[in-house]
Amino acid sequence: MLTQYLFYFLSFLAIFSALLVVFSKNPVQSVLSLIVTFFAIAGHYVLLNAQFLAAVHVIVYAGAIMVLFLFVIMLLNLNEDSEPQKPGWIKFAATITGGLLMVVMIAALRSAAEMPAPQKVDASIGMIKNLGHVLFTDFALPFEISSLLFLVAMVGAVMLGKKEIHNP
């Protein structure tokens, strides 16, 4: 019973703060709302017995990505006054488009609702021992390729962020 209440609470929190991300005028407030959304999703992971993934999610998103966003916003000195706004009819059209997409997706995924709940759940599946075993046996090649991706991203970010050298 408690699990269900926690599910409803976390879902409400996630949707509410996701809406705040879109609608708040101040970019810093958007970032803080997105952090709340990420914590709510990490709570969902804990409820789904994916404890290691929840920890990684908090560390990577709240710890690394959102700090990067906050740094850039504060570096560029953005605030409510410098915030560009779209005209009203585009905002209206965007809301209608998002709502239509939601209706289409829910209608398309309706057959998933007929899947029965599992009788027996293996609680050890989200533990670091099991995940590490799967990662280094079945997914060893994608793991190595992702390290290459990080190298390329690191070099690219440094090259882009560097000030251009002006030749006289």
Added chain:
Amino acid sequence: MSAIQVVPISYYVWLSAILFSIGVMGVLFRRNVIIVFMCIELMLNAVNLLMVAFSSMLNDAAGQIFVFFIMAVAAAEVAVGLAILVMIFRNTKSVDIDFLNKLKR
């Protein structure tokens, strides 16, 4: 006890669809490039949540490994994207996405 035993999988499908649509709406709604990036992160997270729910339901760890790779790609994407954004801001002094249509001309 796992939440998947007491909460129907369709609730997770609806929650993910709603979060994904909010992300799409945000991309269309805002003109600030940083907020558009954040909405893309929101869409990736909606997919991650659904993948973990199905991984827990089908007792298969592969879904959770995919989430790891999505997180890795998202981190790399944000690093490169924000570097490009800082470059553009240095040249144009603007974060307006409608200002960046020079490739069209």
